[in-house]
Amino acid sequence: MKSFVAITLALALPIAGCQGDPRPYNNHDLALLTSYAAKEMCSCIFVMKKDEPFCLRFTRASPNLRTVRVNYEQRYVDAFAVLAWGARARYLSQREGCRLEQ
């Protein structure tokens, strides 16, 4: 488990640090990446009614490290990156669309 965490951090930290800019916000790149992928993939499939291949292309971001799983029955989307980062967006209704879960 410790080696897994170390590998994950080793992968994640260079990505987080690649901008070289000051960081006024407490956002890890991979947290942004997975939140973006989960929310926009959810809206793409359940609100805009596009198919999964289209939505995967639509939500592709850089770095393209995320894995996305769509649960059509329960209407939510999970996005993961480098195993340690994840986000879920759930479809609520036609009027309310999708929302990121906390």
Next chain:
Amino acid sequence: MRLRTSIPLVAALVTAATTASAQSACPTGVTYPGASWPSRTQEVATQRAAEIAALEQFAFTLTGEDEERLGIRTDSVVIIHRGAIIYERYARSWTAEQPHYAWSVTKSIMNVLTGIAVSRGYLTIDDSICRWMPFLPMDHCVIKVRNTLEFSTGLDWRETYENASNQESSVLAMLYGEGRTDAARFVASHPFRDAPGTTYMYSSGDTNILSRAVDRAYTAAGEDQDYPWRRLFDPLGITSATLERDATGTPVGSSWWYATPKDMARFGYFLLRDGCWNDARILPERWVADSTAVNPAIRMRRLDADEDDVQGRQFWLNKPIPEQNVTLPWVGVPDDAFAARGHWGQSITVVPSRDVVIVRTADDRVSGLFNFARFVSLALEVAR
């Protein structure tokens, strides 16, 4: 007894006269779409074949493979002229029935929901935002609803997106990062850059403070969360709308409205008709005019703005700003044109002098490539 009878009678007459006056302020001699738009596409396809070909060559010619995200990537164009659809086309696998993202076009929806709230007496644009966000520190209470409409709160905001530093983007932090559960509170946590009302800077954050204020004004008046449908979408016959909210239940008014292009056209047509629908006034008189006049803050000082960034209140304008040495931004387009515009090329353009509404949805990932003025000019040629 006679007096008692006559008082209600007089009141009824006054009410009727007032109603008639309000209705008479709506444009006359115009038609409104029913469940579907009247269509003149066949007729115009014949009459304007050359103009349509020029428009399509400009808007619908793709570059490279889809994965490369190159060039102009139009998903749909819908043109309304004199109350009828005269042109529509869908591309890149999009259909007429699929709601499309609108990104910052949503800001103009927030403008209209604000106007309706004003007309119903739920809030005024001179309210302090603290009336609707009582948790704010006292120094933020100088911000008025008007400042949020005019992008002049003065809060230190960085309106950058995916092509800049992820860590410095206030927008990414608000939508997907630390601000995602409560956008308005996150925005209001920023320090002041300038005093409210003294500078203009385009800010999705300002719109989400507006969104919170407006949302709380509706709910304080006893309306449930369906108010955008009850007050706006349903009366206009917009059936495809989705308005996504953050975890506090506040609409993400900066970014997350979805609708079909033809429903977007209904929103544009509503503005073209000065906030009236079926001859009934929904927006206050002068609301559209005031929202499409160059706002006072942008006349004073314009920060971090693109050349064509001339704003009213959550609308893009084709107006000069002499004080800032800004000439007409959309060359070749009538100067009464205004637009709701969003990231990646979304737009709902209204040209009152030509009785035209033009909707474009798109996925333009290369910024600065799409010439908006050229597109509107070509679309207006089809509507000649």
